[in-house]
Amino acid sequence: MTGRLQLPAADVRRARALAAQAGRPIVDLAQQHTTVSVERATLRLAGLEGADADGIPWVNRLADAVAADLHTDGGLAHGVSLPVWDALVRGEADDLSALAQKAGAGSVRFRLPEGKDRSRAREAALGAVGAGIARVDGRRHEREQMIDRIGDAPSKPWIYLIVATGDIYEDIPQAQAAAREGADVIAVIRSTGQSLLDYVPEGATREGFAGTYATQENFRLMRAALDETSRELGRYVRLTNYASGLCMPEIAVLAGLERLDMMLNDSMYGILFRDINPVRTFVDQRFSRQVHARAGIIINTGEDNYLTTADAVDAAHTVTTSQLLNEYFAKEAGLEDWQLGLGHAFEIDPQVPDSLRLELAHAMLARDLFPDAPLKWMPPTRHMTGDVFRGYLLDGFFNLVGALTGQGILLVGMMTEAVVTPWLSDRDLALQNVRYVMNAAGNLHEDFRPAPDGFIAGRARAVLGESIELLEKVIGHPDGLLDAIADGTFGLMKRPADRGRGLDGVSKKSDLYLNPATELLEGAS
16 A cells, blocks of 8 residues: 555556556657757757847747758758758858858858768767756756755745746846745746747846746846845745746756756646647657756646646546656656656635545645655635635635645645736735644644545545546557547647647658757766
8 A cells, every 4th residue: 555545556556557658659759859949949058049130039040041951851850950060160150159140141051961070060069068068067056055055945835926027127026025925936927928939039028918928038037036035035945937838948948057946847738728739849848858857957747727627526537647647758858756846736616515625635646646746736726706705715725735735835826816916915915824824734744644444545546546547548549648638638628649839840850860968968867
């Protein structure tokens, strides 16, 4: 038996084995393909920054020029690295920035080098990208040194609060104030629609909608501000953003270069809720998670989103199934247990009889299945009605379940959730709710043991059994997980593998394909 719920160990082993069986073909698919964003991320690791006068990043201009010159399947079947560093070795430009500008002006032509030219281009590419990975290593070391020097968050779960006004210069003082009021993790959510942009904006931004644009400069500004506040408070304050959407790999690289600590990173969110092509985003996810593994970044996954469209009781097993798949994909990419912020949520209709017991069962199931992962526990949103008193009480129940089940990351619930953008006073009240429950509960999870033959344990075993059945069904599809996604298995959204945004940015790798970032990241794993 496993954990406080006494789950049958054979069932747990079976579930993980099935998740690996379902996930392996997706990994094979990712290894056989590249995307335009993977190639642009490689150029970013090599140090290419900036944008042209129209705001189009130079990495886009350079990758597009290579694809146009080589006329390969999807444009990038050979990757950008060999053509780009061949041009540099041939003296077409002094550096990447100059080469990108020449490429944008149409004054340089790219080729696929052979023989000694190929060897020279490969070595030059490995050196340039290796320097970028060394920068990521250095930022990870900075984080570790800073935590050793000033201290970490004093307790778990880490309190996670969203700050995103659209204006990075307004976000900063709000984030610092939230940290002073007890937040351990500051999340800067992205501007509406950024996940659908096939480029990463440049510079500091002040015009986001329901969020602030994810840019390298915005990352830098917020990280510097939270470092200042961390020193003031004597505890390290973590920063998170979103590595998802069409630029998932690039944003992962920027997060590593600017020392972010957590990133929302889950292909299923983009597939289901942003209609991004499944192949595109599975390829992008694997590369981005390899970067996160190297950078020491904790990923957050998006299983909680399924319950915003599907019933939280009927679809509970889809959350567990997705968590098992995400664990497999993450570990295959090199992430360790302490980096797996697997998501789940308190989204059962409060009118359902025994709703609190059901929430406990689902939360404890996740905790027992993934005992070493810093699970990300999400607050009620779907059944918040605008009654702030009821909402505040519901958030208190959510916080109590988090305390009882030993969650690792607790997103602060707002009494005005889904009604208005929260006022600062709403955030303050929400943090008071968290502090009261956590202080009063203490280490209550050490004392809470459901009866082995009781309602909670029985419900958890039933959900695990349904997850096993679903994984068996997924494996039974001709195209496995891709067919299951196309059928609407997760979140009731049907997303075929041959449709969706970004499909034109996917290329099947040729026999001559080279990516120095992949070589270096996989060589270290």
